[in-house]
Each structure stands twice: as structure tokens, then as C-alpha cells.
Amino acid sequence: MQFLTALLLAAATTQAHYTFPKLVVNGKAEEKDWSVTRKTKNADTKQGIENPTVADIRCYQSANAGGISTVPAGATIHYISTQQVNHPGPTQYYLAKVPAGASATTWDGSGAVWFKISTTMPSVDKNKQMTWPGQNEYKTPNATIPAATPSGDYLLRVEHIALHMAMQANKAQFYLSCSQITVTGGGSGSPGPLAAFPGAYKSTDPGILVNLGSIQPSAYQPPGPAVWTG
């Protein structure tokens, strides 16, 4: 009986999807879920977004967060995941600078304001399956806030794109959230290229509509603009 229960639990776990409710900055996690990270509409269901052109592709939020996290330029960041990130696909991070006179607690992130600071590329595991950094972990891969990022308020957007069903249109799954941050000790870089959400992705982008069984890992093209490293 105990064995059967364990099996059923395991089955439920492999079906479960995930949210990213907690930002970690230089090893220090936000105090509780959704305190500087905006609570997402799938906080309970854990459902991903399948159409990358809908408004929810920006932050998927049900509410703004109350706080703002202080993030030194050059900091290492990642997110804690509610479940194991069990699907193949890239993790990407974006920043958008809050306009002068506005605050990260209220700004909506609209317009061509988002620049990518990190993405991940696949390799092939011992079972000849394509696999990505962070796969099967309970956290997202590390990324660095570029040292040249100008100081000020930003929205930080994390995204994991699950590609196991992506050979069909609008069957890739987007798991994401946005955090409210203030970058301190920043530089004088000019981040870009800038993109809008929605707008940055089309359902037919080669990194979104893709059969992982038919491409080499090095041929995978993460969707969205080029990475700005500062």
C-alpha cells in the first residue's frame, strides 16, 4: 500500500508544473513567496502559457508585489521553483528599466523596454536526449546582473520555456514571473536591443515551434533579442 502511494505521488509530481515565487540575490532568498516577485495567475494551478503573443507573456501577474529587492550590479541571481523544472527548454532573464518618476512597485513594463541578460543552451545527455542547464532542479540557473547596468528601478523577468510538446504550434509552455528590483552601484552601459512583451515572440519562432528530436543542440535558437552582457 505504501508502495502504491509512493508511485501515485511520483506520478503526480511528474505531472506538476511550476512557478518562480522567490528571487535569490547573491545567495539570499526573498523573505517569503511573492514579496518582491509579483504573484502570478498560475500561483495555484501552475499552468504555463502556451500562446507567446498574449498580454500575460509579460509578467503573468495577478497582482503587483509590496516590496522591492535591492540588487547590486554584478550580483548573481536565480529563482526558487515550487516544483522540479522537469521539462527541456531554455531559461532566460530580462530586465526593463522603470521610467523616471515611476516605481518598480507600480510600473507595468509596457513598451519596447525589455533587454535580455541571460539565456541557456542545450547539450545531449547520456540517453541522447537534449537537456538544458537547470533541468530537473528546484531552482533556475544562475545569471549575472551585468555590472554596466545603470542604477535604478527595474522589473526582472525570469522565464523557462518547456519544449517537450513544442513540435505543435502553441504547445510550448512558458513559465515566468517578474520581480521588482532596484539596481545599485551600477554602470553607464546602454542596454539593448530592446523588445516588448508581447511582441518579442511569435508562435512560429524557431526556438518556440521546434522538434527537439530533429535538431542538433548547437542549432537551437532561443527566442527573443540577443543577450546584452554589458
Ligand SMILES: [Cu+2]
Ligand atoms: Cu508538463
